[in-house]
Amino acid sequence: MPNLLSMNNLENDTIMSLMDRAGEFQHGEKASIDGTVVNLFFEPSTRTKMSFEMAEHKLGLAVLPFETAFSSILKGETLYDTVKTMEAIGVGAVIIRHEEEEYYQQLEGCTIAVINGGDGSGQHPTQSLLDLFTIYQEFGHVEGIHVTIVGDVAHSRVAKSNASALKQLGAKVSFVCPEEWSGEYESSEHLDDFIENTDVIMLLRVQHERHTDSEHFSKENYHQQYGLTVAREKKMKDSAIIMHPAPINRGVEIADNLVECERSRIFKQMTNGVFIRMAVLEYALKGRD
Secondary structure (H helix, E strand, O other): OOOEOOHHHOOHHHHHHHHHHHHHHHOOOOOOOOOEEEEEEOOOOOHHHHHHHHHHHHOOOEEEOOOHHHOHHHHOOOHHHHHHHHHHOOOOEEEEEEOOOOHHHHHOOOOOEEEEEEEOOOOOHHHHHHHHHHHHHHHOOOOOOEEEEEOOOOOOHHHHHHHHHHHHOOOEEEEEOOHHHOOOOOOEOOHHHOOOOOOEEEEOOOOHHHOOHHHOOOHHHHHHHHOEOHHHHHHOOOOOEEEOOOOOOEOOOEOHHHOOOOOEOHHHHHHHHHHHHHHHHHHHHHOOO
8 A cells, every 4th residue: 555654755746646636626526435544643733633534534434533642652552563553453544643753664564554644843745735736726837936935944844845845846945044944955044035036935833842942033033034024925926825834823924914815825725635635545545646
């Protein structure tokens, strides 16, 4: 069964096939899959977990409940043994969010389909796919689109997943962030240098929980230096759009009244997430590519 662990090993044809299938679901295509899945979320999540659950419901999948607070994880069971247990009782796929980067390396030998719902600061492939789907719907192509990713790049699995996938599909990608948050990427600290010439402003959540005290900014300082202010939004190209994976720190990464403005696609991203996850589940459980 195919796994979906990272955008780094996904071919362009597979990405396009998943987006095409998501588009079919969006336009009313029905599909029913016999199978059982489990969502193993070891980190808090609202959008990703609910989006997967909605996708599973729409596909007619049986979903076994799992709560870390009532699992054998608290007795010291390893992730490998938890997943092998799911495999042994007949579960077809597990969707895993985990604080450890590349947690899936410890699952070698498992035959159950594994879908990565986010690993630490590593990868978030279904978020990347829904972002690509949103951009593709907006512009009709990804090649040649200028995407400026703004914010906490070093700690963002969204930034890393999107950076590789966007470049692979021919987009131009720029990074704007404090120097200490740039990680492996070349970046600028001056958002105003990019605001007028970019097609997509992709804002990232400031991940306070992953920072040291020396990396903290006040909300006001961050918003003025790196946030999408009303003044900056007015300088954007008429065709440009705003994206954010959420949850949103209103008034920090983006001005409160821009979250639902005409050029914002933030809630559209969430809607698209259900269709993309339907396509991914089908791909994982039926081997569609």
